[in-house]
Amino acid sequence: MQWTPKTQNCINLGSYNYLGFADDWMNTCASMVLPEVDTHTVCSNSPSAEFGTTPVHVELEALVAEFIGKEAAIVFNMGYGTNSTSIPALMGPGTLVLSDALNHTSIVNGIRASGAAVAVFKHNSAKHLEVMLRTKIAAGQPRTHRPWKKIFVVVEGIYSMEGEICKLRSIVDVAKKYKAYMYVDEAHSIGALGDTGRGVCEYTGVSPSEIDILMGTFTKSFGGMGGYIGASKEVVSLLQNASSGHFMGTSLAPVVAAQVLASFKVIMGRDGTNIGATKLKALQDNANFLRQGLMDAGMVTLGQFDSPVIPVMLYSISKIAEFSRQCLLRNMAVVTVGFPATPLLLGRVRFCVSAAHTRADLEEALKNLADVAKVCHIRFHKHMFG
Template sequence: MGFVTNSAILPVLVGEGGIILSDKLNHRSIIYGCSASGATVRIFEHNSMFSTIHLTISFGRTEEVLREEIAKGQPGTHKPWKKIIVVLEGIYSMEGELCKLPEIITVCKKYKAYTYLDEAHSIGVVGKTGRGVCEVLGVDTADVDVMMGSFTKSFGSCGGYIVGSKELIEYLKYTCPAHLYGTTISPPTAQQILSAIKVILGEDGSSRCMLNKFWLCTGAQKLTQIRENNNFFRPKLQKIGFKVLGDNDSTVIPIMIYNPGKIPAFSRECLRQNLSTICFYAV
């Protein structure tokens, strides 16, 4: 699954003598991976890229943190860092916000740092052809060093994946414990992933049924429908008084309840209205 992918890959990519710069709101799997890596970990303010002269926040912006750590070097010895990786998510699962990927890449190129992009919540659902935030934000995928994703969401299967250069993938094949000691994806699981990709690309030739009326729906049309539904639903919620987080085009639409005691009642009423929701209490 995607959780294991992040937890197992990050310790292989960077270790002692390296540094990971992680967004403040990154997923727990990334936090575990960073912790297990043995690398120095610095947190930067969520979706804040460039440095400013006066900061009133507890976490620095990406460029400020990056420049400061490069200047200081490794703890104790002050030697140059062996490797610097900036880790972020395509769509943040709890906030529904798209990452500021073009700005992050600008900073990483300036300071020669690697970029690690988690697309678990964006691949297969955003972009004209479902290719994720790079397609939405007009970013060349060649500018992203490591792209991670999950097969458990848009593809309805299980497992996770890593995309990168041929050299990177060959290195991971021989060094990643999750690959070396894990079992092979079963044929039905692999076929489910391939079938989902064909649907997204509009290559399956099937039709979709809605309200007992059959109509041909290509992958592109389905993606357009998802985007239009999201961008219709979000402002309607805001209009009736809900506090809604996230960006347009995002498939994650967080609604803030604020009163923990109301969460069970809200969940039950949504279920009664045949509305699928995920409710939780966050501290």
């Protein structure tokens, strides 16, 4: 990849901008954010435990906890680091972790760093999860065969390379049966699923009280950066002292914290408007419209309706770069993905839908994508063959 000075106006079908705050920031959030530039420095220049906590951080953590239905919350300056530095603080030797086969790299690396024993269960399969739990509990810890100190089940709300929504209800039921803690990564689902944007718990009818650890990021739906964990006060206190990403890393920039706080207030209607509800409805409508259009054009999509992540299968390695080039020729910016992020012969393009997309944007995109699909020979949907 090489930087060039050339610019081109495109329909953006690849960025994480689910609720469109990156587009209408000046109209929706600026009045609540810009005063922070005058009040605080642009960068906190210190970890939260030292001088990096400001009133806006405290207010943000309180509002996040309220929004997701947990007793307390802690915010981090990086979404990836939220998982990779908090998981080792929660899990360690003597802990058994049941991890979904398609969990994000940040989860995988966090579990590896923790020293916990890990067992991978088939993607989104509560049945296989139960088999693994029964087997591992019966065997106990390696060598000593003593009971496990703790057991965690770790899943995602929406799987970012598949666009699939977690079958949370059935997985939680299994975890309860075997007294395992639940850790749910809502990076792609918070602000994007549920009638009020409260994520996969709201969408699947699972009470937040049934989830021990709720993790999420501010980069997808909130127009900011960083991440959070919501849990009990005891767990949050532990993370404040044991998560290296919190006590060693510079805290979230105050101006970014203000942006995230403002977007939460818009989503919750606390700005005095219905902009948040309108955005949530637009995101769902746009996601379903684009998914149906891609299927009608003969493309094989992964995931399900209501997910703002829509992968389309390219399969062959040779089609990955060509698909991207053909889209760029038609003024569409897309993200294509291949090995090692996916299996060798399961390359794909991942579309990310936004509430900011107009119906005209999506209609134009579908027209052009149908042409690209013909050029690249990726119309593999079964209805294309009668």
